[in-house]
Amino acid sequence: MLHVRIRHRIGSLRIDAGFTAPDRGVTALYGPSGSGKTTLVNAVAGLVRPDGGRIAAGERILFDSATRTFVPPERRRVGYVFQDGRLFPHMSVRSNLVYGMRRGTAGERRVNLERIVDLLGIGGLLGRRPGTLSGGEKQRVAIGRALLASPRILLMDEPLASLDPARKDEVLPFVSLLARDIGLPILYVSHSVDEILRVADVVVHLVGGRCAASGRVERMLLPLTGS
Amino acid sequence: MGRAPTPLEIQALLLSLRVAAVAVAVALPAGVCVAWILARFEFPGKTLVDGIVHLPMVVPPVAVGYGLLLVLGRSGPLGGLLERAGITLAFDWKGAAVAAAVMGFPLLVRSVRLSMESVDRGLESAARTLGVRPARVFFTVTLPLVTPGILTGIILAFARSLGEFGATITFVSNIPGETRTLPLAIYGFTQTPGGEIGALRLCVIAVAVSLAALVISEVASRRLAARMGG
Numbered sequence: 240m241l242h243v244r245i246r247h248r249i250g251s252l253r254i255d256a257g258f259t260a261p262d263r264g265v266t267a268l269y270g271p272s273g274s275g276k277t278t279l280v281n282a283v284a285g286l287v288r289p290d291g292g293r294i295a296a297g298e299r300i301l302f303d304s305a306t307r308t309f310v311p312p313e314r315r316r317v318g319y320v321f322q323d324g325r326l327f328p329h330m331s332v333r334s335n336l337v338y339g340m341r342r343g344t345a346g347e348r349r350v351n352l353e354r355i356v357d358l359l360g361i362g363g364l365l366g367r368r369p370g371t372l373s374g375g376e377k378q379r380v381a382i383g384r385a386l387l388a389s390p391r392i393l394l395m396d397e398p399l400a401s402l403d404p405a406r407k408d409e410v411l412p413f414v415s416l417l418a419r420d421i422g423l424p425i426l427y428v429s430h431s432v433d434e435i436l437r438v439a440d441v442v443v444h445l446v447g448g449r450c451a452a453s454g455r456v457e458r459m460l461l462p463l464t465g466s
Numbered sequence: 467m468g469r470a471p472t473p474l475e476i477q478a479l480l481l482s483l484r485v486a487a488v489a490v491a492v493a494l495p496a497g498v499c500v501a502w503i504l505a506r507f508e509f510p511g512k513t514l515v516d517g518i519v520h521l522p523m524v525v526p527p528v529a530v531g532y533g534l535l536l537v538l539g540r541s542g543p544l545g546g547l548l549e550r551a552g553i554t555l556a557f558d559w560k561g562a563a564v565a566a567a568v569m570g571f572p573l574l575v576r577s578v579r580l581s582m583e584s585v586d587r588g589l590e591s592a593a594r595t596l597g598v599r600p601a602r603v604f605f606t607v608t609l610p611l612v613t614p615g616i617l618t619g620i621i622l623a624f625a626r627s628l629g630e631f632g633a634t635i636t637f638v639s640n641i642p643g644e645t646r647t648l649p650l651a652i653y654g655f656t657q658t659p660g661g662e663i664g665a666l667r668l669c670v671i672a673v674a675v676s677l678a679a680l681v682i683s684e685v686a687s688r689r690l691a692a693r694m695g696g
């Protein structure tokens with residue numbers, strides 16, 4: 240279980256939110272832009288140090304303002320797929336994929352390069368540079384790169400936001416596949432009801448930096464489609 | 467005019483190249499560090515540090531050379547220490563390299579810093595979420611991405627070093643074979659009756675070397691750009 244409870248001020252937005260994400264399936268952080276979704280996932284990844292609060296992955300404390308605990312991002316084992324991909328432009332697709340693979344022993348890895356390449360259908364791209372890939376290809380490589388660093392949880396911040404509808408369908412099926420086949424919990428940020436209905440198991444609804452509601456997607460479905 | 471270069475001309479050219487190469491090699495690691503600090507950190511006195519780095523660009527080179535003489539000369543505070551360690555800079559080609567390094571330093575820092583400021587910090591964050599420590603992120607992500615800026619900085623500092631005159635002649639004088647680089651040799655010829663042809667020939671050599679350096683850097687940065695983009 241991922242427990243998040245943070246307070247943080249960023250510009251005029253005052254975030255004071257908490258939620259719990261189960262160890263299985265996809266938990267969606269849903270809300271309009273400016274509701275604090277990205278700040279929350281950045282805090283989970285360790286890219287933002289909140290003003291106060293506590294973040295724990297199971298028994299492992301990642302952040303606790305009371306004890307001044309702050310685990311740096313490189314030791315959190317938290318994978319992150321960014322909205323803009325953030326592939327390393329000076330490396331081939333293959334080098335991007337294996338960049339984080341040095342971490343951990345082979346036995347700890349749930350996935351290997353062949354399996355990921357096969358799963359994401361990116362075998363033909365390995366020798367190419369990120370600059371020559373389409374948006375959908377970039378995001379699939381970014382997912383592969385995050386997975387190969389053996390994370391215990393995967394964060395996805397609007398991974399489809401920069402893609403056109405056809406490209407979205409090229410990436411979206413993999414999200415549910417990952418959660419199911421690899422057994423990796425996913426925290427999925429989106430402001431699109433459609434995406435959430437397709438991938439999420441649990442929904443956390445954020446409004447103005449606060450958690451307005453949360454629950455199973457079936458239970459949350461009605462107010463979401465109504466909004 | 468059509469004669470092959472004389473041993474004296476070759477000596478001045480090789481000395482210039484050696485002084486400039488050593489100057490850049492010495493200035494480069496420090497320059498990258500300073501550029502990184504200025505690009506990435508906010509701290510009290512940053513403007514002052516920035517100003518000190520740029521000082522050699524705005525102060526008369528002769529004044530810089532005199533400063534070096536005061537600090538690094540035989541009777542200077544640092545020069546005395548170095549002397550005891552067996553390193554003499556004053557009136558030595560190594561001193562010429564130090565003068566050239568100091569004069570080229572601001573150019574190096576400027577281009578590396580500019581390049582470093584344009585690196586997407588998000589890429590560094592992404593690297594850290596992949597389990598890589600900041601030091602390794604610097605060498606595997608930041609540094610490769612600023613290579614174009616480093617290359618430009620190297621060429622600018624190298625060119626500045628090749629042309630260095632004022633600081634060099636003040637700090638290490640004009641000793642044939644030791645500190646008489648191309649510009650100093652040209653100056654020497656212009657001060658000698660009948661030296662016009664000699665000065666002109668050295669000018670042609672200086673132009674050829676500088677042009678070659680610029681062409682090489684242009685080709686290299688185009689190749690780099692192609693590698694990054696494609």
